[in-house]
Each structure stands twice: as C-alpha cells, then as structure tokens.
Amino acid sequence: MIYTLGLLHLQQEQFEAAREDFTRLIQQGQRKDEGHYYLGRIAEEQNDFQTAIAEFEKVGKRQYYLDSRARIASIYADLEGLERAQQYLAEFRAQLDSTDDVAQVYLIEGQLLHDQKLYVAAIDLYSEGLQKFPGHSDLLYARALMAEEIDRIDMLESDLRAILSNDPDNASALNALGYTLADHNFRIGEALVYIQRALEIRPDDPAVIDSMGWVQFRLGNYEQAEQYLRKAYGLLKDAEIGGHLVELFWAQGDHEGARKMMQEVLERFPDEEYLLELQRKFQQ
Template sequence: MDAMRNAGVRPGAACTSTWFARVLGLATALILAAGCTPPGVPRKASGSDVAVPSPADPEAQAMSEVLAGEIAGQSGDLEQAMVHYLRAAELSDDPQLAARATRIAMFAGNPGDAAVRAAQRWLKLDPDSIEAHQTLALLYIRKGETDAAVEHLESVLRLYEGRKGHGYLAIAASLAKEKESGSALEAMRLLVERHAADSDAWQALGILALEAGSPRQALEAANRTLALDPDRTEALVLRADAYQALGDLDAAIRAMRQAVQAAPQDFDRRLRLGRLLVQAERYGQARKVFQALLKLRPNDETLLYTLGLLNLQARDLAQARRYFKRLADVGGQRRQEAWFYLGQIAEEQGKVHEALRWYRRIEPGEYFIEARGRMAELLARQGRLDEARAVLARAREQVSSTAEGVRLYLLEGQILRDAKRYEEGMALYNRALTEYPGNEDLLYARAIMAERLGRIDWAERDFKAILAADPDNAAALNALGYTLADHNLRLDEALEYIQKALQLTPDDPTVVDSLGWVYYRMGKPEVAERYLRKAYGLLQDPEIGGHLVEVLWKLGKRREAGNILRELLRAHPDNDALEALRRRLSL
C-alpha cells in the first residue's frame, strides 16, 4: 500500500503551486535524461531539450529532494520521505511544500522537532495561514508546551477577526480531533480564560468539553455562556447535552424544554426533546412531542417508526398499526421493519392469516430470519407442520451466511421438539451437522433432542464434543451435568460439571437450579432446597418451580409446595410437566 497516500498526500499532485508543478516536471525530465543516455556518451543538444538548473540553484536542490522524497514515499519509507521533504522545504519558498513536509512528518510519527520545524517554516512562508497556526498548536500540545500552543490559538482568533464566534468554533473543531483530548481541552481552557467576557469562547469550550468526555466542564461552560448572554439559546441545548451525559435526565429535559420554548419552530430541538423523554421512559409525553412533529413532516420515516413503537409500548395496537401502515406506504428504507411490526400486531390481535401475509412480504435482511420463524411457528400451532418446515427450508435456500443457515435449522428443530417429533428432529440435526460440521449450537440442540429420545449416550457424546473444543462452555457443562443428574447417572461426576458451570456463571438461575436438582438426586433435599429457592427467586420458570415444589413436598412442606404449584399452573396452564406433577402429588 502506498504510504504517501496513507499520509493524506498524493505523490506529485498534493502541492498544487506553480513552483511545485514545475519542480516535478523538471524532476521527470532529469529522470528521462539520465535514463535514456548511457554513462559517458555525449548527447546531442536539440531545441526540445529541457534546461536543467545548476546544482548550485536552491530550486534545483529542492527539486532533487522532492524527487527523492516521492520515491521514498512510494517505497513506504516515510522516515526518509520526511527527511527529504524537510530539506526541500528549507530550500524552497513555497509554503505548500512546507505544509506537505509537515504532514508527512506528523504521519511518520514524528510530532517533535522535525514536524515543528517544518510547520514553523510553513508559517514563516505564509504568516496568515490559519491551518499552519492550528497545526503548530496541536504539535505543541503533543509536546506538552501548552503556553506555546495557546499563542498560536490566539493567532487563529486574530485571523478570524470580524467573523464573530467562528474563530472559537474553528479552534474547538480542530482540537476535537486531537487524541490527547485532556491536553487539548486544557489549552482551550487557558485560551478562554484570556477572553472570559466573551460568551462565544465559553460556548466553544463547552462543545469541546462535551466531545472530550468532560460533561461537568461542559455544563460549567454552558452556565458561564448563559450568564454572559441569557438570550443565547444554543447554550441551553449545550446544557441539556451536558446533563444528559451526566445521567441527569430530568435536568436535561428541563433544559431542552427551555431551549424549545426559546425557539419553538426549531424542529431539531423538539426532536431531541422527544428522544430525551423516551430515554427517561416518559412515553406518554414523548408521544405528544412526536405527534406534533409528524404534523410538520407527515411522511418522515423516523417519526412514523418512533410513534409506532411508542404506541406498541403503550399497548395501543390500533394506533401502532396505523403508524406502521403509513410507514409501509411511504415505501422507504424502513418498509421491511414496518411489515415485521404489522405482522406482530396482527399476531397480538389473533389475526393469524394477516400476520402470515405481512411476514411473507419480508425479504432477506435484518428481519428475514425472525419473520420466517414467526411464520413457521404460527403454521405449526395450526397443525400445519409440513408447511412450517417448508417455509424454513425455502428460507435456508435464500440465505448465504453460516449463522443464518444454522439459526433456521435450530428454528425447525424447535418446532419438531415442541411437536414431540423427536426422531424427525434427530434426522434434521444430523443433516444440519453434515452441512455445518462441528457447529456447537447444532451439537447442543441434537444432544437435547437425543435426551428426549432417551439416548443419553448420544447426548453425552455431543455435549463432550462441545467441551472438547470449548472446555469453559458453561451451557454445555450445565446441560451435561443436569442430564446425568436427571437420569440418576454418575451423580458425583454430574456435580463436578455443574459446579464448574456455576463458577463460570454464578448468577445463572438454570445452573443454580441444576445444582439444587443434583443435590436432591444425591439424597440431600435440605441442601437442594437452598439452591432451588435461590434459582426460583432469580427466575420464575416452570421447570425450576416444579423442582422446588418436588423438594418442598419431600421435606414435608406440603402447603407451601401446593401454593407454588397452583401459582405455576395459573401462569402456565398448558405445561404438561406441571400437570403431571400435580397428578402425581394428588393436588
């Protein structure tokens, strides 16, 4: 790769001055002249020969250094390119050449004397160059010479004289690019303190402070701006941004409301107020703000999308549908999202055929897999399992990535597992693993399917295949341990797997549940109770709850066991395992 291009300069074209163009022309002529005539053979003069300057001529020397610098840069040797360009800059009176030498020195990782020397030469040749002053300020900041940097920033202000506020904003924009943001911010602060009565200065400092990740300093600067100029409403926006960065959303909203009141026709401010209200979870107020904005821009995709989501959050499905339908009709970039949410709303309303119609429209992209998964599940619920599988099989033909292909296989496998068609599920996963050999997600899913069929040896083999590739896979450790415990097999070994999983994920309720269950299988119901209560407290899952009920029943705490089981059945009336437990305990 061309290092000179990476330095932001194109060989032979970056310096556009007449002198530099002439230098390159002369350099090319020298190369041609040297390359076409063998050493020692005199050339005949002709009227078309290029007059080559004397080596004593500074322009000729500069030309040679530029040529050497270009060749070094083309070869990727920026250090040598810098050396040659620095020499050329000292020989030439062209400020653009000095500017190029400065940039090469900076890109070569030489922010010290070489880059400063080149920039000083640049400034000497062009004393009114704003860019030269800004560059020297940055170089001095990097060297830790803040006072010297401030002097050059003062020069920038002088050169912007007559354009109120522009100088400070230009300085802030330049310093915002500096990696050493703390040092740059300190230089800006010193500059502003010299102009403490200027509200423009404080506003620019606040903007830079926010960019540099110093919201408290930004807030202070916004307040100083408003103290000097109470009518400066952009300082209210800065104050709101600072409060938001500090995490004080209430104060941010108050400040942004003030900014909106000061300029009620400012669309951007009202939009930002709406977003702040959403962030603060004041959804009702946010809806009013976005509805007012939509009157100004009826076909704005972002507004329609946001209002659709806000109404979904408020469970106003009719209104949400209206906004997403309008969004779909606009036909912009969010059309696919609109169709997806229209499908979800139809599902919520029990309109299965309408939901399928919306989902079917979605093309490969961000929402494609999920939409096809929803279609398959809806069809499966209607007993149309073959159609559901066909939807997912067609979808696999339309995707190209491994992740998408695997996910579609997993969705089909889940549908088969829910339908208790375990043999077909095993066949599906066998085929999938032929296509994606060694995929951990598919191995895990096949192991679960094998366990349903009572093929514990197969399940164990797949879990161990995962652990061979990833010994710290907590999910596989937990599943293997739980499978052994649930089938009363090698309980000490099962305990070791689960304990290791717990070390890796100490707050995972499914792992805590497995630990309680293995202790129950080992004949330690008191220990099991402690872990199962903790697991159920973390996650009111029917399987975890069922385990807790069984252990409490074993310990004679039958009233509590019955109460928990009844609560679980109310929440999960179609859970076969809970119903079987109720019958077994005669509750």
C-alpha cells in the same frame, strides 16, 4: 421517535395506533425492516395471517430476517399443516449463503417438529444439518436436547461432549450435561463438577442456579438445595424450577409447603405436564 412510540403502543396492545406509527415510519423511509416486521406482528396478533405473511416477507436481511421467516413457517404450520411449513423452510434455506443462517433455519424447523412431539424426525433433521456443517455447536446442542426427549442419554452426552471438546467453557453445554446427569441420577459427583463450572461462568443465570439446587437435592443436601432453588425461582418464575421446589419440600416432609408451592406454580402453568405428573404422584 415514531419507532419508539410504535413499540410503546404495541406493548400497550394499542394495535391501531401502533399500525399507524409503523406505517408512517415506512412511508418516511425510516427503519423499514423493523416497520414491516412489527406490522406483521400486529397482523399476527389480530389473526390476519395473510397480511402477516405479506409483511414478514418484506423484512430484509437484517435483525429480524430469520425471525420473520420463522413466524411465516409457524403460520403455515398452523393453517396448512407441518408439511407446508417444511416446504417453505426448505425453499428459504436453499436461498441462504451463510452457514449460521442455514443452521438457524434447521433449528427453526426442528422447533416446529418438537412442538408436534416429532422428536425422532427432529433428530434426523439436525443430523442432516450436521452432515453439512460438522461440529456446528448450535445443531449439536439442539440434537442433544432433542435426544433427551426420547431417553437417548448416550446421544445427548456425546453431542454435549463434542461441544465441550471445542469450547470447554460453554456454559450451556456444561449446564445441560450436568443437569441431565443429575436428573437421571447418573454420576452425581461428575454432574456437580459440570454445574459448578457453569455457575462460575454464569453466576446469575437462573437455569444454572436451578441445576445447582437440583444436584444438591440429588446429593441429599436439602438445605443447600433450598437456597439455590429459592434463588432461581426468585429470578425466574419457571414451571420446572417451581416443580423442583415442590419435590424438595415434599422430601423434607413439609407437605403443606409442597402443596402451597404446587398451587402457586399450577396457577401460572396449568398445562405443564411435569407439574401435573407431580400432582398425581403426591395425591396417591
């Protein structure tokens, strides 16, 4: 009851009440890891970063263990720089025994590098992880997505195919491979096959539905593309899906519809580079 009340107060941004709830929970010896985790989240929200770090450090090896350490690393990156965050993660990684836990810490560090647009460094980091854990699907997938950032489509395709060789029904890899081929206008028929298979596995996934809409757009099937893209956007108000609808409307000659859609998604995502590029393109 106290835990549920604490979550409710936190959701309503009643931070003092939530802090009292989670403190009482810990004092009663109940769900102590969750209590310390959420006390850390509250401190983080209030920019009390030293308290946040102290609370996150108290979270034991259960549900929020890795996420709490990821948040500590993010705080260090913001306050003391990326090198300090990487030092912390390297020390933390050395304490772990589980292969999956170590791999997850590589992913956490890679995300920090991605956030600072250090894509090559992130690829090198994932490659280091893959030397230790050859064929690890999460590391392969992460390296594939990072490779796309620097137009290394060859690496992306190689890594995704490596995943699919061991797990042919991996919907994430199928979707990523199909979408990337379609997005770059490479082998569109092959891209369609991958996305169709991903959609069979995850028929309600807005990312996969968006991919199907995008490959139909590349094939010139605008009516089908619109059906899929509208459905995807209805499920998930995402900048990229909205941008795809903008491009579709413009290609159909519905410039007014494209402008209205652009206005809507820019209100939601005013700093999204893809949308800003589209806006510049259509203003020319």
